[in-house]
Amino acid sequence: MAKRIEVSDLNIYYGNFRAVEGVNISIEPRSITALIGPSGCGKSTFLRSLNRMHEVLPGARVEGKVVMDGQDLYGADVDPVDVRRQIGMVFQRPNPFPTMSIYDNVIAGNRLNNKRMKKSETDDLVEKSLMGANLWNEVKDRLDRPGSGLSGGQQQRLCIARAIAVEPDVLLMDEPCSALDPISTLAIEDLMTELKERFTIVIVTHNMQQAARVSESTGFFNLNGVGQPGRLIEFNPTEKIFSNPDEKATEDYISGRFG
């Protein structure tokens, strides 16, 4: 089930360094929200705070609230492991498990949930997830081969298949196409458009055309200088951001007049 995420007054730290400051944002279900901005402004950091992946780094912590359909994800009694099972993530570099076959990669998350599944059930799930990731036809004859033998674009779609196989509520994608060629990129953009029917998608991208093509809403992050915290400068419907943004900094950035 796609879910809404409400973030209020979020500050994110690496040790004593405040990397992101004062983020307020409301992420709509069944839509694609794009995050853009220059390197180092905290897009990845913010994205990783949404599924509590930020805190796996030593010394990393957050202040503020992230609420998903009424549940505070940073509440005292919330297990980050459960949060991550509901909010899936696709990373910048494709990271299928090299020691697992394509088949096992797809159901890696389901195996974690400790459910004993029948072979016929996992077969169906693998097919459905790979279909969902538009990868089935390319790999159906070699499901027992290692995932690391696929091309970069195929590996990334395998990672998407792995993420959607557990039926998360939200899918976070951190520059999922930046290591891919244009054709693989288009394949993944098409895929995102299909997936938003079922999931809430948040994507970080360096590619402004991509943000404009796929997303409903866009957030622009910026920072005042090196060592300063990044901030969410503007959050608006994508059309507005790219035609008539509220902030001068946004306009400068998207028209390439930045820094």
Place this chain on the structure above:
Amino acid sequence: MTATKAPSEPTQQPAVRRPGDRIFAGTAKASGILILLVLAGVAAFLIGEAIPALVAPAEDIPGGEGLAAYIAPLILGTLLGAVLALLVATPLAVGIALYVTYYAPRRIAAAMGYVIDLLAAIPSVVYGFWGLAVLAPALRPFHQWAADTLGFIPFFAGPASTTGRTMFTVGLVLAVMILPIISAISREVFSQAPALHREAALALGATRWEMIRMAVLPYGKSGVIAGAMLGLGRALGETMAVAIVLSGGAGATLTLISNSNPSTIASNIALRFPEATGIDVNTLIASGLVLFVITLGVNMLARWVVNRRADFSGAN
């Protein structure tokens, strides 16, 4: 620069090679050849010296029943002690390595790393005396208990030793000795498990232990096997500690806890060599040859295990 040549005709001219490259390639090759020569020399010596024992009539061999009857119990003893050590040390070493790399607070982890490494720096004589003076007496009650309750298992068949100077104690001493080797190598490979895959597991909702099972253990498996084989090699060849602790020497029995333990090849050589003459020397060297072959076999087995699923090793 040497890159002026058109890349379309690479076969027509040998690539220009820089002196640095040539010198390095030369020394690397020389080292490789040298190690092979040394190995071949040792093998040739062992075989040459062992031949008289191989062709000698059975009654000339110590024990009077021929070479095979002389060496077989020693092989058994060697394998018993080393395998016991491996079975005890490997899980312990893997546990320590995981604790140090993924569970312990950083300061404790560093301190523990040093302490374990220190174990490797202790000379084996010291281990021998520790086994004899501390471990053997301490294990006496266990020997009795094992004989009473587990006696139906051939490894624990009585009568229990009253001194504790048994193969069981030897195996534990050897386990402590090989622990640092296995845990150091395991620690190294575990800490190199790529963050990319560890994060992939965590992002799927893996607990820390599940993350270790998905992204660390499979990645480190071949390293652990390699470490275990290095440890096994050391345990197979260990001389002093075994010679000091073990009081056995008779018979080819499987029991680990009685006084009828067979000795090991290496400690037998160490104990008998000083007084050996004539054919006895050849016999001892023949047993050394057997140890050499066993160790070689172990290493080849390990290599085979490591390479079997090279596709899935994560190296590609």
